[in-house]
Amino acid sequence: MQNKIAHLPVLRQLVQKYLNLKKNDIAVDCTLGLGGHSKDILRKIGSGGLLIAFEQDEQNLKIAKENLREYKNIVFVHSNFINLTETLIKHRLNGKINGILLDLGLCSSHLELENRGFSFKKDEPLDMRFSKELNRLTAEEIINKYSAKKLAEIFRNYGEEKYAFKIATEIEKIRRKTPIKTTGELAKIIERIIPHRHYEHIHPATRVFQALRIEVNNELEVLKNVLPQTIEALAPHGRLVVISYHSLEDRIVKHFFKFQARTCICLPHILICQCKHEPSIKILTKKPVRPSENEIKTNPRSRSALLRAAEKI
Template sequence: MTPGDFHHLSVLPREVLALLQPQPGERFVDGTLGGGGHAGLILEAIGPNGQLLGLDRDPEALQAAGRRLATFGDRVILRQGNFSEAARFVAELGWQGVDGMLLDLGVSSHQLDTGRRGFSFQTEAPLDMRMDPEADMTAETAVNTLPEDELARIFREYGEERFARRIARRIVQVRARQPLKTTLELAELVRGAVPGGHVPARIHPATRVFQALRIFVNDELDSLRHGLQQGLDLLRSGGRLAVISFHSLEDRIVKQTFRREAHPCTCPPSLPICSCGRQPRIELLTRKGVRAGEAEVADNPRARSAVLRAVRRF
């Protein structure tokens, strides 16, 4: 599959627009551009005087989005980079804040379906998993060099894998004889390391390990923490930030960050009035996460796990 074949179905498009409420002439950041689906909808809404900065770590995504969004001309500015650096990119453009920002987390359909990227164990491929192909750390480096304790921590914390220690120990035993090189090698190792791994199941036993390695290789959770803070800092008064997450670790960080910024008071409940002086910066627009409906899930099964949360800056 070539870069020109990039494909990705944008999840919750109507819901994203309803929460971001892009208006003519506004400036937006799409911090996870992907194939440009959400960005195109936002650009249509902000009209001929609006601008959008699109960021993505994946150069293939940027190329595809550039083609898809070419009709918008210089109203769309594309940069390769992590959304955790959004403030730097916005400053380079000379923008004084933004009216809205979107983060659509996780891997794209294209990244999962392109075997050579190593995100999936459906086909044999190098153990890569980098969203930015120029990054130093790969999944192969991780599984072949990290100590057993660190591998176990990664699988337990980032994959919520109950057999993390057992899998890590088996990896260390196998790599002592020969380094692990491919996705199928690792998937079969995990299958053999966990109890009942060869019993047919709805979820492959290596799913959580692959998720954990992808998160570690791309430093996804720290990037999310920094990106959320930068997004909130960049918003003008009335500006909105929307985030789509795809697993519980991401959603927990988003939910806790938003709640902390919306309810920052640290005073004991027994105090009649607030004495800490901490004032909320944002209003929660989604008390509960918004999920895809049955029709969208039928068209795009990956939308099933998507959770959308949004806030408005005071």
């Protein structure tokens, strides 16, 4: 079954262009997935290079290991990428990395494999954990235990869902009688609340499911935490490439890049710079780079991708 699961790497050529890796380089793929981008990296760095690849999802890691079995110069790390510094220190590689990739979020496999609970198109237990071994909190626990106020906040903040409060109140009403256990049950509740005219070309449950996934996996906090670690990890002129799939993630990356690239950090009322602050990166993408129409046609999942890249000074 595993070989049938495929994930088309997004913005493939541009990722390699911005990573700008050479033979014998050392690279980190923070989000191995099924190994698509990693394979391109391994080809670039050749057998004299080294790739450290993080993946927290046991099922994806297993498939990626199989997909990359011909390569000997890859170290697979079954861990959240939040442990980047710790892992690199262990391998004596912190500060020596030539290129780091973060291709955030979901893999096609999360929607295709059984019982992961990410898809509103299936009826299965509400899980949504990237790792069943490393994470404890499930979407079912959130839906049945969080207060309606907290649920509404999550749907609004992480899903930008206009009907957040109404959906949360309905969930609270229903779960008083019987717990909500499956993706199908939750999707039906949302379908009943959101009027048809507001479907906006996407399934009405899309936003709430995105919000729940972000909360289950603590995705925004983990991203905020890893970004400074990536700068420390890079060698001078090393490159960082981040692909995000929604504006919340992209905003975090944009602000982080801007902050790190600042030449002055004096308070606004100080007219002549006194800080002599040195920027730590040079931004390579003024605006986020998006996939072409052609790529979106062949790989619809790429439509929301936003790539930003920077180089360590």
